[in-house]
Amino acid sequence: MWRLRRAAVACEVCHSLVKRSSGVQGTLPLQKLHLVSRSIYHSHHPTLKLQRPQFRTSFHQFSSLTNLPLRKLKLSPIKYGYQPRRNFWPARLAARLLKLRYLILGSAVGGGYTAKKTFDQWKDMIPDLSDYKWIVPDIVWEIDEYIDLGSPGETAFRATDHGSESDKHYRKGLLGELILLQQQIQEHEEEARRAAGQYSTSYAQQKRKVTDKEKIDQLQEELLHTQLKYQRILERLEKENKELRKLVLQKDDKGIHHRKLKKSLIDMYSEVLDVLSDYDASYNTQDHLPRVVVVGDQSAGKTSVLEMIAQARIFPRGSGEMMTRSPVKVTLSEGPHHVALFKDSSREFDLTKEEDLAALRHEIELRMRKNVKEGCTVSPETISLNVKGPGLQRMVLVDLPGVINTVTSGMAPDTKETIFSISKAYMQNPNAIILCIQDGSVDAERSIVTDLVSQMDPHGRRTIFVLTKVDLAEKNVASPSRIQQIIEGKLFPMKALGYFAVVTGKGNSSESIEAIREYEEEFFQNSKLLKTSMLKAHQVTTRNLSLAVSDCFWKMVRESVEQQADSFKATRFNLETEWKNNYPRLRELDRNELFEKAKNEILDEVISLSQVTPKHWEEILQQSLWERVSTHVIENIYLPAAQTMNSGTFNTTVDIKLKQWTDKQLPNKAVEVAWETLQEEFSRFMTEPKGKEHDDIFDKLKEAVKEESIKRHKWNDFAEDSLRVIQHNALEDRSISDKQQWDAAIYFMEEALQARLKDTENAIENMVGPDWKKRWLYWKNRTQEQFVHNETKSELEKMLKCNEEHPAYLASDEITTVRKNLESRGVEVDPSLIKDTWHQVYRRHFLKTALNHCNLCRRGFYYYQRHFVDSELECNDVVLFWRIQRMLAITANTLRQQLTNTEVRRLEKNVKEVLEDFAEDSEKKVKLLTGKRVQLAEDLKKVREIQEKLDAFIEALHQEK
Numbered sequence: 027m028w029r030l031r032r033a034a035v036a037c038e039v040c041h042s043l044v045k046r047s048s049g050v051q052g053t054l055p056l057q058k059l060h061l062v063s064r065s066i067y068h069s070h071h072p073t074l075k076l077q078r079p080q081f082r083t084s085f086h087q088f089s090s091l092t093n094l095p096l097r098k099l100k101l102s103p104i105k106y107g108y109q110p111r112r113n114f115w116p117a118r119l120a121a122r123l124l125k126l127r128y129l130i131l132g133s134a135v136g137g138g139y140t141a142k143k144t145f146d147q148w149k150d151m152i153p154d155l156s157d158y159k160w161i162v163p164d165i166v167w168e169i170d171e172y173i174d175l176g177s178p179g180e181t182a183f184r185a186t187d188h189g190s191e192s193d194k195h196y197r198k199g200l201l202g203e204l205i206l207l208q209q210q211i212q213e214h215e216e217e218a219r220r221a222a223g224q225y226s227t228s229y230a231q232q233k234r235k236v237t238d239k240e241k242i243d244q245l246q247e248e249l250l251h252t253q254l255k256y257q258r259i260l261e262r263l264e265k266e267n268k269e270l271r272k273l274v275l276q277k278d279d280k281g282i283h284h285r286k287l288k289k290s291l292i293d294m295y296s297e298v299l300d301v302l303s304d305y306d307a308s309y310n311t312q313d314h315l316p317r318v319v320v321v322g323d324q325s326a327g328k329t330s331v332l333e334m335i336a337q338a339r340i341f342p343r344g345s346g347e348m349m350t351r352s353p354v355k356v357t358l359s360e361g362p363h364h365v366a367l368f369k370d371s372s373r374e375f376d377l378t379k380e381e382d383l384a385a386l387r388h389e390i391e392l393r394m395r396k397n398v399k400e401g402c403t404v405s406p407e408t409i410s411l412n413v414k415g416p417g418l419q420r421m422v423l424v425d426l427p428g429v430i431n432t433v434t435s436g437m438a439p440d441t442k443e444t445i446f447s448i449s450k451a452y453m454q455n456p457n458a459i460i461l462c463i464q465d466g467s468v469d470a471e472r473s474i475v476t477d478l479v480s481q482m483d484p485h486g487r488r489t490i491f492v493l494t495k496v497d498l499a500e501k502n503v504a505s506p507s508r509i510q511q512i513i514e515g516k517l518f519p520m521k522a523l524g525y526f527a528v529v530t531g532k533g534n535s536s537e538s539i540e541a542i543r544e545y546e547e548e549f550f551q552n553s554k555l556l557k558t559s560m561l562k563a564h565q566v567t568t569r570n571l572s573l574a575v576s577d578c579f580w581k582m583v584r585e586s587v588e589q590q591a592d593s594f595k596a597t598r599f600n601l602e603t604e605w606k607n608n609y610p611r612l613r614e615l616d617r618n619e620l621f622e623k624a625k626n627e628i629l630d631e632v633i634s635l636s637q638v639t640p641k642h643w644e645e646i647l648q649q650s651l652w653e654r655v656s657t658h659v660i661e662n663i664y665l666p667a668a669q670t671m672n673s674g675t676f677n678t679t680v681d682i683k684l685k686q687w688t689d690k691q692l693p694n695k696a697v698e699v700a701w702e703t704l705q706e707e708f709s710r711f712m713t714e715p716k717g718k719e720h721d722d723i724f725d726k727l728k729e730a731v732k733e734e735s736i737k738r739h740k741w742n743d744f745a746e747d748s749l750r751v752i753q754h755n756a757l758e759d760r761s762i763s764d765k766q767q768w769d770a771a772i773y774f775m776e777e778a779l780q781a782r783l784k785d786t787e788n789a790i791e792n793m794v795g796p797d798w799k800k801r802w803l804y805w806k807n808r809t810q811e812q813f814v815h816n817e818t819k820s821e822l823e824k825m826l827k828c829n830e831e832h833p834a835y836l837a838s839d840e841i842t843t844v845r846k847n848l849e850s851r852g853v854e855v856d857p858s859l860i861k862d863t864w865h866q867v868y869r870r871h872f873l874k875t876a877l878n879h880c881n882l883c884r885r886g887f888y889y890y891q892r893h894f895v896d897s898e899l900e901c902n903d904v905v906l907f908w909r910i911q912r913m914l915a916i917t918a919n920t921l922r923q924q925l926t927n928t929e930v931r932r933l934e935k936n937v938k939e940v941l942e943d944f945a946e947d948s949e950k951k952v953k954l955l956t957g958k959r960v961q962l963a964e965d966l967k968k969v970r971e972i973q974e975k976l977d978a979f980i981e982a983l984h985q986e987k
Contacts, residue, residue, distance in 0.1 A: 291420065291979070291986060292357060292358070292422070293357070293412070294978060294979045295315075295979055296355075296412065296422055298976055298979060299315060300369055300410055301968065301971055303355075303410075314455055314457050314586065314590055315587065316455075316459060317355070317422045317424055317455075317458055317579075318423040318424065318461050318575055318579055319424050319452045319453055319455075319458050319459065320332055321453065321460060321462060321463065321479065322429065322462065322475050323429050323473060324429065325465070326463045326475070327530050328428060329343070329349070330531065331461075331463055331568065333539070334530055334539065334572075335571070335575070336413045336415075339383055339538075340366060340383065340387065340390070340413065341354070342387045342390055342391040342394075343387075349391075350394075350425055350426070350428060351395070351397070351403065351405060352394050352398065352405040352407055352427070353406070353407075353424050353425065353427075354390065354408070354409045354411060354425045355409065355410045355423070355424050356423045356424075357410075357422050358419060358420060358421050359413075359414050359420055360420065361416070361418075364376070364414070366414075367412055369410035369411070403437045403438045404427045404445055404448065408424070419576035420576060421576050421579040421580075422579070423461070426445075426452060429445055429446070429474050449478060453479070453483070454482060457488070458488065459489075459490065460483055461490050461492060461575060462476065462489055462520070462522065463475070464512070465494055466496050466512070467498035470517055476518045480520035483520075486515075486520060489520065489521070489522040490524050490571075490575060491518075491526070492526050492527075492528060492571060493509070493512055493513065493527045495530070496509065496527045496555070497549050506555060510555075510560040513526075513565060523578065524565075524574055524578075526566070526571045527561055528566070528571055529545065530542060530546075530568070532545065543568075584983065587979065587980055587983070591977060591980060594969055594972050598966070598969045598973055601962065601966040601969055604962060608958075608959075608962070614966055615963055616966075616967040617955050620723065620955055620963075621727070621944070621945060623724075624724040624727050625941050627724065627728075628937060628941065629934075631711040632711075632930075632937050633934070636930055638926075643925060643926065644915070644919055644922050646703055646707075647699065647700060647703055650699045650702065650703050651695070655692070656778060658687065658691070659778075659910055660778065662683060663679075663680060663687070664680075664903065664906060666679060667680045667906075669834045676903075677902055684757045688750060692750070692753055693746040697745055699921075700921040701739075701929075703921075704929055704930070708736075712728045712729075713725075723955065724955075726955075727955060730950075731941060734940045735933060735937045735940050738940065739932060739933055742924070749920060753917055756912055759909065760909065762890070768887040768890070768904070771904050771905075771907050771911055772880050772883060772907075774907050774908075774910075774911045775903065778907065779873050779877050779880070783870065786869050786870045787870060790866050790870065793812065793815045793866060794808070794815045794816035794819055795809065814853055814854075817848055817853045817855075818848065818855055821844050821848060822844065822860075822867045823867060826871050830875075832868070834872070836860070836861065836864050841860050845857065845860060876903065879901075879903070880904070886901045
């Protein structure tokens with residue numbers, strides 16, 4: 027019992043002294059008091075076990091509970107099986123303890139101050155984890171609970187008691203003993219407290235002045251270290267989360283869950299932007315949907331920032347030259363694999379492989395150069411690229427050409443103005459987020475883009491400022507506070523939502539994204555800008571920038587997308603009303619649907635070629651071939667042979683000329699005729715009206731398909747060789763088998779000669795002018811030349827009447843005679859004019875004689891069949907025309923077979939290829955399918971598609987909320 031009381035008194039004295047000296051009630055560690063009470067209890071009752079009070083509270087509650095004031099708890103004495111002795115042991119013990127009061131006082135003051143300082147340091151070192159509750163679980167502590175009962179100096183102890191009733195009574199009695207001891211020595215403590223308080227206050231103030239500066243420096247370093255530590259923890263957790271999501275997405279991609287993956291939200295939004303980029307805003311419906319517009323001076327690091335956000339080196343790089351020559355829309359989305367693909371291509375580029383990265387950069391460069399027209403440096407046409415990968419922030423960014431101040435050699439003169447117009451076109455969208463990139467390594471006064479951004483967004487409500495190359499800026503800038511002024515928005519005239527400082531590498535184009543990120547973290551960890559609090563931790567690194575841009579992007583999307591959808595609903599209503607008023611009985615077919623309809627019609631018409639009858643093919647082929655070769659047959663074969671006036675010479679001349687003609691010209695002429703006949707029939711089927719079903723909107727397209735198909739079609743080269751043999755054999759045959767063929771040959775000959783005679787008479791009429799009837803009826807007169815030709819003709823006709831068997835050519839003396847006769851009548855004539863007139867006069871005379879001979883040969887088949895020789899009935903010219911006619915029929919039959927069996931099918935194949943090529947060429951379809959009806963249907967389709975995609979996106983957006 028004596029040991030118990032002595033220990034209790036010592037414990038209470040220490041606690042009271044520490045409480046007064048430190049100026050804070052109850053700062054003695056609670057665990058120590060608990061251990062003291064526990065040792066006292068065990069010293070008196072070694073057979074009993076005191077359980078630790080169980081009480082759970084959070085970390086923040088613990089820091090507040092440690093400073094709760096204590097109070098006395100008045101308990102009545104309890105007897106523990108024996109009556110305590112009433113003696114003066116407490117007084118003696120107090121007297122002895124007072125002798126050691128100075129030792130105890132000094133120890134208490136020093137220990138209390140040291141304990142409080144240590145505890146405060148521990149408490150300041152612990153970071154505020156309220157922003158990371160989603161990562162760090164609640165810390166659970168087990169402590170004893172103290173309650174403030176109101177009066178100064180009075181404390182109570184409350185513990186969760188799980189023991190028996192005897193244990194509870196014993197503990198209450200023990201506390202009563204401790205309180206009685208505390209009351210007995212309270213008067214002696216007052217004097218010691220006053221002295222200790224004065225000493226402690228002066229000592230603490232003096233020491234605090236010395237250590238305040240060191241403490242501030244130490245706390246700043248520890249704070250920065252703690253922030254970086256937790257930043258690494260966050261990155262590690264995000265990396266693990268990224269890997270886990272990648273595994274989940276891969277499982278879904280492989281179909282393990284046997285379900286179709288829904289299109290991601292950002293992909294849906296990107297599709298809306300792609301459709302809007304192709305839509306011609308003819309109805310004042312502008313594209314006000316948000317996207318992140320990346321602008322900056324040339325070589326300011328725009329592309330590098332975008333690559334850090336996309337986590338891949340995907341853009342072409344150059345040393346000081348302009349590389350971004352047209353806008354590039356990059357859609358970032360999350361996926362199982364880090365890949366990139368273009369909007370109009372199915373090829374995926376694996377961004378984890380260097381060869382695919384090089385191929386992607388080369389493809390982007392080729393597309394940029396293709397978009398740039400001749401004589402220009404930049405182009406407003408957008409390249410659409412999708413980048414997917416684990417952990418990418420979902421957003422849509424547009425990388426624009428860098429703003430320049432001077433047009434250098436090799437650039438178009440209007441390059442500067444074109445870049446400004448492209449940048450303004452994107453930035454004037456009131457919902458576009460402007461990511462303004464400023465090079466930190468150059469003087470701020472050289473900036474061009476900041477003035478442009480301040481014009482487009484003067485209040486800075488949608489601008490995010492990014493200072494690049496901060497590592498170079500820290501080395502080169504004489505006053506680091508200048509960087510602080512930039513980040514605080516005090517140096518540039520523009521305003522912004524947020525300011526960020528990033529490092530995008532050491533300037534080496536071969537650096538990987540991981541190496542750049544490590545360098546960036548290492549730089550900011552050791553940077554004086556952070557240590558001196560010029561920059562805040564959330565304003566640095568591209569990772570924080572990416573998070574901020576993504577949050578701002580989606581906030582802007584949620585605020586503006588429904589308003590944009592409403593405007594397109596109104597536009598759709600206007601277009602539908604206009605269509606109903608102008609085309610009430612027609613379906614709303616857009617350009618692609620009209621092309622498909624025209625394609626089916628064209629293919630049906632090509633198939634109709636195969637349904638043409640053989641008889642029709644042979645008739646038109648034979649007629650076309652004779653029209654092509656008739657002049658050669660009459661002028662070069664028949665007339666030269668017939669004018670010999672000898673049967674043997676006639677046949678010999680005909681055979682020689684037919685052989686030469688067959689070897690050189692006839693097969694080629696026949697193939698040309700067949701090809702032209704096929705074209706004419708194809709054109710007839712393509713262009714002839716189809717009654718009420720005919721739609722003239724397809725005429726230009728059909729004509730273009732016909733021309734392109736014919737241009738691509740090539741006749742079989744072996745056709746001429748086989749045809750030459752067939753034609754040669756047909757012309758060698760001279761045996762007419764029956765009278766019907768004989769009469770057909772005579773009829774064919776008469777038609778040919780009559781056609782030539784008619785042409786000759788027309789030529790003579792044009793030569794000599796109108797006759798007396800036309801002069802009297804139509805009041806026409808002859809010219810002087812026609813008068814001379816008429817006089818010459820009359821003189822030559824007199825000569826032919828005298829000698830009807832005159833040869834084909836005039837002799838020199840005959841020409842002289844005719845000229846003198848005309849001069850005697852006062853007509854001056856040139857010998858060449860006499861020859862020209864003679865050619866036509868003799869030709870008419872010969873053709874009339876040949877026609878008369880045809881009539882005589884109608885009864886000559888009997889003599890021909892029996893090989894009788896009669897000068898009056900020698901019908902070699904009939905045999906010639908029979909040979910020509912038979913050759914034409916055999917050639918027409920051969921060509922018809924080749925057409926129906928080969929060429930029609932090849933033409934149909936060419937037509938299909940042309941239609942497929944036209945289907946892929948949007949510009950060709952726009953050129954060939956035109957008109958108000960087509961444009962109205964096209965606009966209506968686009969607006970409907972945009973509205974449907976916007977509605978689907980809005981629904982998915984609400985579901986994600």
